[in-house]
């Protein structure tokens with residue numbers, strides 16, 4: 001069971017992290033993409049902040065839905081529909097359960113339905129899969145988050161813009177995996193995970 | 196053996212025919228293409244007329260080369276490089292022989308090298324192949340010209356813009372075959388063919 | 391069938407240019423193009439895709455896109471719209487041109503799909 | 514190898530737009546684009562293709578085109594030029610984007626061709 005307050009905190013921290021690390025995310029993306037991932041998410045984070053400050057959510061589903069729709073509208077690029085689908089899918093799941101692992105599993109599901117990426121294709125999915133698995137076993141740690149991020153380095157991209165680079169995408173951390181790592185670190189920091 | 200004067204006459208008549216039939220060629224092209232074949236060739240014919248009026252050709256090769264290069268530069272579209280290649284190829288052949296059938300066979304060769312079309316692909320090649328064959332046997336008549344033109348109607352285009360229409364290209368005369376029919380009728384009218 | 395399609399590119403000029411190329415061979419086809427986040431900014435926007443779909447006169451749309459992220463935005467808009475939208479994984483210029491030429495010729499959607507299959511690519 | 518390419522479209526905006534899309538991911542690649550007979554007239558011109566090839570700083574060009582007639586004009590220009598020009602039968606937007614991204618990454622021409630083979634189409 002997870003409290004709505006800690007999840008609001010989660011999203012707030014996530015917004016702060018992507019904003020602080022905007023240039024780093026842009027740099028990762030310019031190595032194997034078009035260099036806008038940090039700017040995209042920073043724009044989205046500002047819009048989410050404004051949007052959620054307008055309402056006093058008394059249920060998780062409404063909160064996630066607003067986050068998701070705002071991300072879809074404002075982030076753009078590939079990550080807009082992907083993060084958006086994650087939160088919209090979590091909004092649906094929140095109507096049935098408030099188990100954090102189940103919620104994030106629904107989020108991962110939303111991402112994969114949208115982007116059709118499987119494990120090992122060097123996308124944000126490669127950050128989400130191990131994190132969701134760890135959450136299910138109540139074993140999510142910073143190390144899990146950081147390890148899966150580093151593993152994207154040796155992968156060859158077969159989805160997203162980086163896939164145009166073929167073998168040349170190897171040797172770089174995936175920007176979407178990096179922003180997802182910020183998402184999950186924020187989750188730990190927000191105290192939303194009962195260890 | 197063919198006289199340069201009758202070949203100049205040939206090109207002059209051809210220019211007149213495409214100019215007079217500009218709208219008809221455009222109409223054929225708008226049925227299965229972009230509707231500019233008549234306009235393209237009319238522009239080319241005017242430029243050729245101006246170009247060849249400037250020189251007093253004493254050899255066939257120079258004459259054909261000027262016709263060919265002018266067509267390439269001014270006609271544009273697919274037919275510019277195709278007719279252009281025909282005349283440039285005839286210019287090369289003219290250095291070796293002044294046999295009309297051999298010249299036109301070289302022209303056909305130039306078209307096929309450029310456009311890679313074989314018989315039956317619903318292009319100008321379907322007009323050129325039977326005409327060259329008839330010329331070799333000294334049997335070129337208006338009927339040969341007209342028959343091959345009509346035969347393009349039932350063909351399915353597999354080269355050129357009309358090929359995007361697939362089966363829907365069937366039932367229309369090919370515009371390039373029509374303009375080539377004008378070319379060969381002009382040849383007969385110019386008295387260049389010794390029957 | 392209604393002669394209609396929608397073209398989505400990351401760049402304003404590409405979308406406009408494809409429209410001009412198509413108009414030449416398919417003047418009767420009702421095409422809506424969306425390019426970029428604005429005339430100068432590169433990207434695709436879910437909001438403007440959804441708006442274009444909704445305001446389009448036809449209920450049956452054939453959709454073409456350039457890069458994968460345009461497709462994802464398009465997919466989301468498709469899910470939130472009541473219209474019938476078919477998204478084709480074909481080259482944006484060559485695919486949209488082919489479809490438009492066939493629509494102009496009055497071909498059925500099945501026949502168009504038959505032809506588009508030949509130029510399907512992974513993207 | 515020299516990072517360079519040439520893009521030929523029937524339409525001015527398509528050529529310009531592809532260039533903008535590519536600049537985003539391949540700022541160091543030296544691209545020359547030719548579109549239309551003029552900014553408003555659709556078509557391809559042998560004369561301007563040859564001129565663009567000749568004035569391009571590089572001697573090794575990768576060329577992309579939209580419709581078959583652009584290819585024929587390009588072929589003629591190639592024959593009359595001393596430069597090494599490779600023409601790819603790939604989707605103009607997706608193909609040029611792929612090649613430019615790889616050129617930017619410093620990949621060899623063989624590796625680029627390997628990758629372009631996957632999106633080869635008949636056109």
Ligand SMILES: Nc1ncnc2c1ncn2[C@@H]1O[C@H](COP(=O)(O)OP(=O)(O)O)[C@@H](O)[C@H]1O
Pocket residue numbers: 029033034035036037040076077078079080082111114115116117122123124125159160161174175176177458459
């Ligand atoms: N099909 C996909 N499935 C999952 N994630 C993807 C997919 N395509 C792209 N991504 C993620 O999106 C990130 C890039 O996002 P962003 O830069 O915002 O979008 P864009 O590539 O459109 O500029 C990638 O690093 C990758 O993690």
Ligand SMILES: Nc1ncnc2c1ncn2[C@@H]1O[C@H](COP(=O)(O)OP(=O)(O)O)[C@@H](O)[C@H]1O
Pocket residue numbers: 224228229230231232235271272273274275277306309310311312317318319320354355356369370371372581582
């Ligand atoms: N590959 C080819 N080989 C031979 N002829 C061709 C080829 N492609 C097109 N054509 C001819 O060109 C004609 C169309 O010329 P035109 O309308 O001037 O060019 P475009 O199609 O570029 O507008 C067609 O009717 C056909 O006869």
Ligand SMILES: [Mg+2]
Pocket residue numbers: 029033034035036037077
């Ligand atoms: Mg990006």
Ligand SMILES: [Mg+2]
Pocket residue numbers: 034036077078433
């Ligand atoms: Mg982007």
Ligand SMILES: [Mg+2]
Pocket residue numbers: 224228229230231232272
């Ligand atoms: Mg035409």
Ligand SMILES: [Mg+2]
Pocket residue numbers: 229231272273556
């Ligand atoms: Mg034309």
